[in-house]
Amino acid sequence: MALDKPYLDVPGTTIFDADQSRKGYWLNQFCMSLMKAENRARFKADEDAYLAEWPMTDEQKAAVRARDLNWAMRTGGNIYFLAKLGATDGLSFQQMAGSMTGMTEQQYRDMMIAGGRSPEGNRVVGEQGDAQGPVSQSAAWKAWQEAEAQQALADAVESADAAAKGKASGHARITASVFSSHVPAIGAAVDHGKTGEPYWAPMFKGYDFSKQWMKENTPDVIFLVYNDHATNFDLGVIPTFAIGTAAEFEPADEGYGPRPVPVVKGHPRLASHIAQSVIQQDFDLTIVNDLKVDHGLTVPMNLMFGSPAEWPCQVIPFHVNVVQYPVPSGARCFALGQAIRRAIESYDEPLKVQIWGTGGMSHQLQGPRAGLINAEWDNRFLDRLIADPKDLSTMPHIDYVREAGSEGIELVMWLIARGAMADVADVAGGKAPKLVHRFFHVPASNTAVGHVILENQS
Ligand code: DHB
Numbered sequence: 001m002a003l004d005k006p007y008l009d010v011p012g013t014t015i016f017d018a019d020q021s022r023k024g025y026w027l028n029q030f031c032m033s034l035m036k037a038e039n040r041a042r043f044k045a046d047e048d049a050y051l052a053e054w055p056m057t058d059e060q061k062a063a064v065r066a067r068d069l070n071w072a073m074r075t076g077g078n079i080y081f082l083a084k085l086g087a088t089d090g091l092s093f094q095q096m097a098g099s100m101t102g103m104t105e106q107q108y109r110d111m112m113i114a115g116g117r118s119p120e121g122n123r124v125v126g127e128q129g130d131a132q133g134p135v136s137q138s139a140a141w142k143a144w145q146e147a148e149a150q151q152a153l154a155d156a157v158e159s160a161d162a163a164a165k166g167k168a169s170g171h172a173r174i175t176a177s178v179f180s181s182h183v184p185a186i187g188a189a190v191d192h193g194k195t196g197e198p199y200w201a202p203m204f205k206g207y208d209f210s211k212q213w214m215k216e217n218t219p220d221v222i223f224l225v226y227n228d229h230a231t232n233f234d235l236g237v238i239p240t241f242a243i244g245t246a247a248e249f250e251p252a253d254e255g256y257g258p259r260p261v262p263v264v265k266g267h268p269r270l271a272s273h274i275a276q277s278v279i280q281q282d283f284d285l286t287i288v289n290d291l292k293v294d295h296g297l298t299v300p301m302n303l304m305f306g307s308p309a310e311w312p313c314q315v316i317p318f319h320v321n322v323v324q325y326p327v328p329s330g331a332r333c334f335a336l337g338q339a340i341r342r343a344i345e346s347y348d349e350p351l352k353v354q355i356w357g358t359g360g361m362s363h364q365l366q367g368p369r370a371g372l373i374n375a376e377w378d379n380r381f382l383d384r385l386i387a388d389p390k391d392l393s394t395m396p397h398i399d400y401v402r403e404a405g406s407e408g409i410e411l412v413m414w415l416i417a418r419g420a421m422a423d424v425a426d427v428a429g430g431k432a433p434k435l436v437h438r439f440f441h442v443p444a445s446n447t448a449v450g451h452v453i454l455e456n457q458s
């Protein structure tokens, strides 16, 4: 099922959506760099040299050189970013907008003075209005298109070849959910070769099964729900839910130096698809392209994969604010999981996707009550997570805080992963997932470690 893009047939209009943003990322970031006077001066002094510093496509660079804004938008540019280029040339917004219409500056100004362009005939492609094209086009863009037409012919032959070879088709599926605590000290034990010490060995033993299971069930992509711990996000910006849509995410320096773990490779296409689908289901996600990942993400990766030179699959980081109240409710997280499932299952590529919920279990890192552990409550949480997550999702925050400690609130994130499983009634109505592993251990640093693996059966 394709995403809902009802705006594609509005004439003479490009809506800047997640796909456009992905395409235009470096073009728009280049434009943004022109916000600095010193960069504007360098660009003006030598355009080619300045453009060479940016990993834009050749076409994007050509569109910038031609100052062809319609062309630049075709390659992913957004008008508010492109306006920095116009501003560098001393143009007003009216001059920039007018330059895309095929009118002279004076004609466009006169049209605006006369009341602006009418929507009549300009609502849907194929009507008879005055915005139905052709678009104004620089000679450079025309030449580019001619060359491109030649290439398209060659590509068509190649894709017919691929189709003949029976390229796999189908949609993405959520195969399993994994739940695990994340504790910085676990990362330190891995990094300093202490996993065999008496303090740590019993904790790591609980993940021996998981590592083997992961080898046999490596997905293509992990949708990894975690919380950033005042690492990437400071108090300048506090997103409630944030999805990482970049190609790579480096391990963050949390004050001890970056962990010596591999760079996380993202899945920009699937992540953008999920962002668009989930936002269209009324969950307001923050989209993040510039993100360093902290122990909340890297420690569960070590627990499940050990310490390989490269992570064996792609990862979409998904951050949930559990640092500053109000944090999202369990019910909201559970419903979000269902929306994420719909999004993933509507992606037209047969990817195997796991969804992970990390953080928890009981722990309190602050105040005279620090060190709180409630093993009985934690185990009851695991029972309910497995067997009756809908009921569990109605539990208010205050219960987490009182019973599992102030930082035990991280457990709400597990409900996102659980909500994405096949048995959650109003999504798929599939069979209950198979419990393949359950583990509980106290302590890891200040925390009770809980870990569950559930496999979808349908
Ligand atoms: C600890 C646990 C956490 O979840 C965390 O984010 C930081 C520290 C701990 O137990 O030390």
Ligand code: FE
Pocket (backbone or CB within 6 Å): 182, 229, 296, 359, 360, 410
């Ligand atoms: Fe944490």
